[in-house]
Amino acid sequence: MDLIVFVPIGATLALLFAAYLTFTIFKLDEGDDAMKRIAESIREGANAYLIRQYKGVSIFFLGMFIIFFILSRMGYVSIFVPFAFITGGFFSGLSGFLGMKVSTNSNARTTNAAKKSLNGALKVAFASGSVMGLVVVGLALLDLGIWYYILDWYYNALPEIERIAQITSNMLTFGMGASSMALFARVGGGIFTKAADVGADLVGKIEIGIPEDDPRNPAVIADNVGDNVGDVAGLGADLYESYVGSLVSSSALAVAAGLGIKGVTIPLLVASLGVIASIIATFFVKAKEDATQKNLLRALRRGIYVSSIIVAIGAFFIVRNVLGSNYMGVYYSILSGLIAGVLIGFFTEYYTSDNYKPTKKLAESTKTGAATTIISGLSLGMASTAMPVIIVGISIFVSFTLSGGQNDFSLGLYGIAISAVGMLSTLGITLATDAYGPVADNAGGIAEMSNQDPIVRKRTDALDSLGNTTAATGKGFAIGSAALTALAFIAAYKDSIETLVKNGGRAFEFNLSVLNPQVLIGLFLGGMVTFLFASRTMDAVGRAAGKIVVEVRRQFKEIKGLMEGTEEPDYAACVDICTKSSQKELIGIALIAILTPIIVGLLLGPNGVAGLLVGATVTGFVLAIMMANSGGAWDNAKKYIESGVLGGKGSEAHKAAVVGDTVGDPFKDTTGPSLNILIKLMSMVSIVFATLILTFGIL
Structure with missing residues (x-):
């Protein structure tokens, strides 16, 4: 039996259940006229942004298609690369777009559900x-399934070993399209959302002293x-790319390990x-009406644990029946990645949730001002890197060793790649626990702007x-899987x-010793480029936020009656x-990821690129990890104070916490999440342009 047929079946199940949930959400009432009007304004702004972004991105993709097509005619890349590049980007963007359409139609419905119960609001946002x-x-598996069958048909005349090698090498390259779209979506959306957030906080909450989400x-x-656009559309494109990357890299390494079609399957x-x-795990996410923060967290965690247990049990039978009992080490590699993902999620939660000591300690630091808040937040983020690095290190060692890496190096590398698949196997539910957050955030804003009963805002704030x-937690999960996937790449x-x-290319032999100057220079350049990329994205947020600050100040000064609430602000100007x-800002930032490995490859050869990666x-x-956790902790420290401790809203401690949260916004929602795309995109570019680097690089 052709087991690959389960890929389109899995894709169909995912998309059908997503359609069912969408239909269920859209049947619910959006609430009163004020709520509907605000929700419509949010939808219009989000749609306008994505239309403009996709227009700009389409020009980039058209240019890259032409470049790849020319390279394919010259024999430097496969003829399938330009077309696969386009489809990878299209499906990545489509996943973000569809997720955003549902989220912008769910926010007011969540607010309306919160009028009745906390559990009702949780159900809508989580759906x-x-x-x-x-x-x-669903779209990732659909994309992979379509390309697999196209390539299998095209290379049908080749013997099975050669055919599967051609299929996986071509499938490996179309991840570059997904990575490119993910970078545009994550960085562009991150700049947008944090510029607005920072600008709104600096003037509204700190200078003017009005509440968060005040309609004025x-x-x-x-x-x-x-x-x-940032935390839903950008998130969707980002994790689509991670998911596809883990699958295609492990498939390619299965061929290198001699496992053939079975290893790819x-x-x-x-x-x-x-x-x-x-899908099964979604039915386990529910909470009681008087649920505390711990109860709510336990409800979401229950869904992740249930899905993880199902995968852990099912993967055992998959490996045993497909590869046989001699390769059960591959199962333990999957289990290793699955456990590593859960542990990374737990330690991320420990460092960012106000249920635990680190964030409570950070909140205490606000009593002595903004400076100590910043210092404590940075310290927390740095300390939080230890456990994820140790966990990923252990997972790499366990996966490599148990899969048979000590006897067969290629098999060990396959074990590392398959552990990333294990970590991302429950992405359907893990991503749900992440993507529901922006819906709840919007619901709170709608409750505030439409003057709902305080209990509604209390529930949405929870x-x-x-x-x-x-x-x-989701960002830690994505970053951890990115590290494993990048190693596989x-x-x-x-x-x-x-x-x-x-196959007859230029004579070359790798020398990956750290004493090799090419490798050493590449290592330094690789370390540098992540900080350069971080600098550019942070600076972009700062410049955009500065423009928002000027605009908000102008409106408060020039629109008479704005502070009194008798006149409406010009929301469209800020959007x-x-x-x-x-x-x-997008193109210049994207070029860092795309051009760096090509330039390094031409100047330092394949060894230099390996060091760079x-x-x-x-x-x-x-x-x-450091930036995501610092940002998350600053945000929750602020909300912890707003719950009534250390003087509550309006206190000096709260003002210091707002400054910390403002600094943390681009940390956790722009730069931090974009870095995991950067490291994978550079690897993908290196693979796609491998022929060019080998042919023209200085060896």
């Missing part, structure tokens, strides 16, 4: 997040729009199993605070160069500024 998670895995703040609609079957596990923790890059040499600023993976992984 919206589940649509995002299932759309991502001209940037408040832009802030709510940003939650959707394993990650695809595990991913399909993960779809079923995620969900929003939980969303900050689950979002931080580096191995695939090395294998690609060696395959080209065997337009954020949109234009984010798009203006290792250096970027190590520093990017640690820096991303």
